[in-house]
Amino acid sequence: MSAEKITILVTGACGQMGRYVVAGVLDAPDMELVGAVDPAGRGKPLSEIVSGAPEDVVCSGHLASALAESQPQVMIDFTHPDVVMDNTQAALNAGVACVVGTTGFSPVDLQVVEQMCRKKHTPCIIAPNFSIGANLMMKFAAEAANDFDYAEIIERHHEKKADAPSGTALITAEKMTQASERPLRDVLTAREKLPGSRGGATEGIRIHSVRMPGYIANQEVVLGGTGEVLKIEHITTSRECFIPGVLLAVRKILEMEGLTYGLDKIL
Numbered sequence: 001m002s003a004e005k006i007t008i009l010v011t012g013a014c015g016q017m018g019r020y021v022v023a024g025v026l027d028a029p030d031m032e033l034v035g036a037v038d039p040a041g042r043g044k045p046l047s048e049i050v051s052g053a054p055e056d057v058v059c060s061g062h063l064a065s066a067l068a069e070s071q072p073q074v075m076i077d078f079t080h081p082d083v084v085m086d087n088t089q090a091a092l093n094a095g096v097a098c099v100v101g102t103t104g105f106s107p108v109d110l111q112v113v114e115q116m117c118r119k120k121h122t123p124c125i126i127a128p129n130f131s132i133g134a135n136l137m138m139k140f141a142a143e144a145a146n147d148f149d150y151a152e153i154i155e156r157h158h159e160k161k162a163d164a165p166s167g168t169a170l171i172t173a174e175k176m177t178q179a180s181e182r183p184l185r186d187v188l189t190a191r192e193k194l195p196g197s198r199g200g201a202t203e204g205i206r207i208h209s210v211r212m213p214g215y216i217a218n219q220e221v222v223l224g225g226t227g228e229v230l231k232i233e234h235i236t237t238s239r240e241c242f243i244p245g246v247l248l249a250v251r252k253i254l255e256m257e258g259l260t261y262g263l264d265k266i267l
Helices: 016-027 063-070 081-093 107-120 132-145 167-179 239-253
Strands: 006-011 031-037 074-077 097-100 124-126 150-157 200-202 205-211 217-225 228-234 259-261
Touching (some): 006 239, 016 031, 016 239, 031 063, 063 081, 074 081, 074 239, 081 107, 081 124, 124 239, 167 205
Parallel strands (some): 006 031, 006 074, 074 097, 097 124
Antiparallel strands (some): 150 217, 200 205, 217 228
């Protein structure tokens, strides 16, 4: 095990996103993959799942034992909202820094994670979206919100995404609300013939969630003014777009303290 390299364990290693994360870590000259966790691949050499993975890395089905065995410096988590909180707590309890791309954290969850980071003196970064382009989209939407009275968000994801609306949509709405000097106006339709057809509302911003095959993770922010409409859109064509942000977080995390929420904090 090379002392110069950052040692990594990936949870959700056999998933669609996890495989890209594993490949990204393998390609990074300053990182070393020492562990992988995913119940779907339990007991299998990771090399059977991701080409080029070390022959001696066997996929585990139990995170705590994998952390104890591989002794990584950083855990990267792309799993499921139902298990991500347990995974994060297990890593922090083991003194392993966390880079988390799984969404579904509640405000209370984030408070618990922040407290654990302080107590264990172990850092964690949670980002609803690790794409640099998506973070720029959120930044531009927040800037534009101050000049428009109306805004809606349409987010489109693959059919297997567990939560709706996406974490990216929620944090976009939050950033727009914080940046606007006046409340955005929610258009209340007099007759909503199909309940829910106007989407969910937060702080005057309607959010519409589309789930179907063909999409990965797209988002469109639509802002309306007198005689004009502004659209700010981010389109994902491959999950590879998340990897530069993930690797950036890995390189920064060991120098950080506490909980950091959002990739924009380190860009």
